[in-house]
Amino acid sequence: MKIITILGSPKKKGNTAKVLSMFEDEVGKNHEVERINITQYKVGGCLGCYKCQEKKDEPGCIQKDDALAIFEKMIQADAIVYASPLYCWSFTSQIKPLIDRHFCLISDYGTPDHKSLISGKLAALLVTCAGPVEGNCDAIQSMFTGFSEYGKLTAKGNFILPFCTTPDAIGDKGAELAGNIAKAITG
Numbered sequence: 001m002k003i004i005t006i007l008g009s010p011k012k013k014g015n016t017a018k019v020l021s022m023f024e025d026e027v028g029k030n031h032e033v034e035r036i037n038i039t040q041y042k043v044g045g046c047l048g049c050y051k052c053q054e055k056k057d058e059p060g061c062i063q064k065d066d067a068l069a070i071f072e073k074m075i076q077a078d079a080i081v082y083a084s085p086l087y088c089w090s091f092t093s094q095i096k097p098l099i100d101r102h103f104c105l106i107s108d109y110g111t112p113d114h115k116s117l118i119s120g121k122l123a124a125l126l127v128t129c130a131g132p133v134e135g136n137c138d139a140i141q142s143m144f145t146g147f148s149e150y151g152k153l154t155a156k157g158n159f160i161l162p163f164c165t166t167p168d169a170i171g172d173k174g175a176e177l178a179g180n181i182a183k184a185i186t187g
Ligand SMILES: Cc1cc2nc3c(=O)[nH]c(=O)nc-3n(C[C@H](O)[C@H](O)[C@H](O)COP(=O)(O)O)c2cc1C
Pocket: 009, 010, 011, 013, 014, 015, 016, 017, 085, 086, 087, 088, 089, 090, 128, 129, 130, 131, 132, 136, 164, 165
C-alpha cells in the first residue's frame, strides 16, 4: 500500500509532526509512506475561475504550482492522511489552500455523474489541539466529512489528540492514537 501523509503544521517538529511520525514509523514497516510537509510546497489559493471543471480526467487547474505535484502523488496513492493542528477551530492556513484546490480533482458534484480523481482512496484526519475535542473540534471534523464525501474518499476516521502542550509531553496517548490510525488505514 502507498500512503501519502500531509502535514499542515508550520512546525516540522511540533505536536502534529510528532504523532504523524509515530504513525509513519508504524505503517512504514510494511508499506510505502511519503510525507508532504505543506510548508515546503508552494500552493496558491483557489482563484475560483472554474477552468478546471472543463477537464474531467486530469487536474485541470490553471495555476501551475506545487499543488499539481501533490495531487499527482495523491492520485498514485492508496491512502491519504490529512494532519493539522487545530487553528481557530479549523485547519491551518498553510493546508487550507490545498484543501480548496481539491476542487480541480472533482467534477459534476451533486449530479449522478459526480466524479473524483481520488475516488476510493482511504483517508484519515489527524488533529492535535490544546483544548478538548467536544465543542472545539466540530468544525474541522465537519469539514473533513464534507470533503471526503465531495472527493469520494473512503473516510476511515477522525483521530484527535486533545490537551496537547509540547511534543515531549505527547507520550503514550499519541502513540495509541497513531496506532489507531495505522489500524484504520492498513488493518
Ligand atoms: C494560531 C493558533 C490557533 C489555535 N487555535 C486553537 C483552537 O482553536 N483550539 C485549540 O484547542 N487549540 C488551538 N491552538 C493550539 C494548537 O492547536 C496546538 O498547540 C497544536 O497541538 C499545535 O500543533 P503543532 O505543534 O503541530 O503546530 C492554536 C494555536 C495557534 C498557534
